Amino acid sequence: MRTNAVIWHDRSSKIALIILWVARILFKPLLSLWPSNDFGIALLGRLSWLVDKLTRPPRAVHVTQTELGGVPGERIISPKPVDDPLEAATILYFHGGGFIFCGPSTHRQLCVQLALDSGAPVYSMDYRQVPAVPIAGSVxxxxxxxxxxxxxxxxxxxxVVGGDSAGGYLAAKVAEIAARRGIQRPAAVIGYSPLLNLDLETHDPAYMAKDAYLPIKALGKIRPRWFAGEEAIEGEMNPVDADPSLFPPMFMCAAEYELTRPDVExxxxxxxxxxRSVETxxxxxxxxxxxxxxxAIPEAMELIGSSTRFARRVVTAVDDDKSA
Incomplete structure (x- = not known):
């Protein structure tokens, strides 16, 4: 399968626009002032605990605690039988959060929807983050x-390996490193606003300042924590700089104004x-x-559906190649 497409979406729901302006007016100033020391990071780390306490377990799927290679996480299974190419597939998902906060609980609804749309089991991993380890440890x-x-x-x-923001970085790194090691590559990568470049300050500062809620100066404060210690990140530090031939088919998205869009493009x-096959x-x-x-917003559901349809086409193409 070969798809080379950039698709623009102009339509935005009322709820999406409300969320956009709430983020711009309330959350961005708050994040700009948030301390980047261990105390500030620890407070952010409590978000996953809070979400877990305040939300009910999803009823449409079966969620169990699991681990893969010593990394804890959740396994989400949709009970709905699906007779399509993704039935025998597996989705490995990495949450975002700037390598400092969030976890499977904050991204549970997204992973539940991935399981429902695909019919495949979804593994949502709770990888180590700053300050426990630098980015090299997360990788x-x-x-x-x-x-x-x-x-x-x-x-x-x-x-299929997926992730959003920092988790999108990890998804791309898994594909890159698997190819470098000569082991089985992922069938596809799904990146929701993936962070593909850790050197964001190289882009136009006027554009970067337009992100609805992520202040580029706050990321500049946390950036030294990403590289604490002497352990180097395996492969390229920035996936955007890696050899394109290392990557399987990729599905990506970005908002019109956000920090990750330049490198997604x-x-x-x-x-x-x-x-290479890519759909953005x-x-x-x-x-x-x-x-x-x-x-919460229809655009999220639409994009998740588009990503699972992309994965379905990829798997179908692999099956066609096998039978040819």
């Missing part, structure tokens, strides 16, 4: 989880120029990583 956890999944997945050739162009959706009136708001 190591992601790879340990992927290697372990290769052993237990129903079909290791049908593993650069990555799309490089993949397409190298003849750019959407006006959204905030960074809006698919996390699954069931």
């Amino acid at each position: 190591q956890d992601a790879m340990n989880a992927y290697v372990a999944l290769l052993e237990v997945a129903e079909d290791p050739t049908r593993i 650069i990555m799309t162009e490089r993949l397409a120029s190298a003849g 959706h750019l959407w006006r009136g959204q905030i960074h990583a809006w698919p996390v708001l699954a069931r």
Whole structure:
């Protein structure tokens, strides 16, 4: 399968626009002032605990605690029988949060919707983050989880790796490192506003300042914590700089104004120029990583559906190649 498409979406629902302006007026100033020390990070880390306490377990799916390669997480299974190419697939998901906060609980609704749309089991991983480890440790956890999944997945050739923001970085790194190591590559990568470049300050500061709720100065404060210690990130530090031939088919999205959009577009162009399959959706009136708001805004549900349809086409193409 070869798809080289950038799709623009101009329509935004009223609820999405409300969320956009609430983020711009309330959350962005708050994040700008938030302390980047251990205390501030620890407070953010309590968000996952709070969400877990305040939300009810989803009824439409079966959620169990699990671990892959020593990395804890959740396994989400949809009881709905699905007779399509994704039935034997597995989705490995990494949450976003700037490598400092969030977890499976904050991204549960998104992963539940992925399970319902695909019919595939979804593994949502609780990888280590700052200050416990720098980004290199998060990458190591992601790879340990992927290697372990290769052993237990129903079909290791049908593993789809996904993530949003920092989790999108990890998903891209898993694909890159798997190719470098010469092990089974993921069938596809899904990146919702993926962070593909850790050097965001290289982009136009006037554009970067337009992100609805992520202040570029706050990221600049936390950035030294990403690289604490001497452990180097395996492979390229920035996935956008890696050899495009290392990547499987990729599905990506970005909001019109957000920090990750420049590199999503650069990555799309490089993949397409190298003849790789890529589908990218750019959407006006959204905030960074809006698919996390699954069931809250229609655009999130639409994009999740588009990503699972992309994965379905990829798996179908692999099956056609096998039978040819």
